[in-house]
Amino acid sequence: MLILVSDKSENFGWSSKSLLKNELEHKYFLELEKKIDKFYQEDQGKIFPKKKDLFRAFDVCPFEKVKVVILGQDPYPTKGYANGLSFSVNDDIYPFPKSLNNIFKEIHNDIGISFPENGDLTRWAEQGVLLLNTVLTVEEGSPDSHKGIGWEKFTNGVIELLSDQKQELVFMLWGAKATAKTSLINEDKHMVLSSVHPSPLSAYRGFFGCKHFSKANDYLNENNLSVINW
Secondary structure (H helix, E strand, O other): OOOOHHHHHHHHOOOOOHHHHHHHHOHHHHHHHHHHHHHHHHOOOOEEOOHHHOOHHHHHOOHHHOOEEEEEOOOOOOOOOOOOOOOOOOOOOOOOOHHHHHHHHHHHHHHOOOOOOOOOOHHHHOOOEEEEEOOOOEEOOEOOOOOOOOHHHHHHHHHHHHHHHOOOOEEEEEOHHHHHHHHHOOOOOOEEEEEOOOOOOOHHHOOOOOOHHHHHHHHHHHOOOOOOOO
8 A cells, every 4th residue: 555644644744633634534535545556556667756755745844844835736747757746856857847947947037046956846845845736646658647536635635734724824826727726725824926837838928027936935034934945
């Protein structure tokens, strides 16, 4: 069976939160777990990310440390790219995926930070940035292949948990699928930053120039929280 968030609760405190514990024990999630386990068994090496990285977003960014949430869609469907964090790639991947390259370009234009040496965003996650995909698995070469099998219900529960039980978070929602989650977030106590997706197909329609990274840090600073070193 899969290594679930609940198996690691002593490490990062996610499943100790009642809502997420309920999600993990819900019938739909038990069915989802069976499906995903079967995918990994039958399509060895063709389901991304690797099984050990499936819940890495939660592992690297404990509930107590979350300050910013960046919502992605599903993992990169290219072998060797996905590492369990939305938009992130393994540190040996170059050139960067185009969406990630556009994210780095906006950061550079927004706050003047040079492009990093690699596209592994673990450094963000360790500072409290939850890099969450709405769908946590994908089949090689087939984007959206695991859409609608149950992941969306689980990640909706995560977003609602964060909105309900945390204060003064920054949610970055890029693209139609992400902005559709706005209704799950209490905007009276959190900042929601919305934009088109950083994909080359849409970045020039509003992602470039959105200044989400400086706005996030300004909000964190105003609320006496440490800023993110992007």
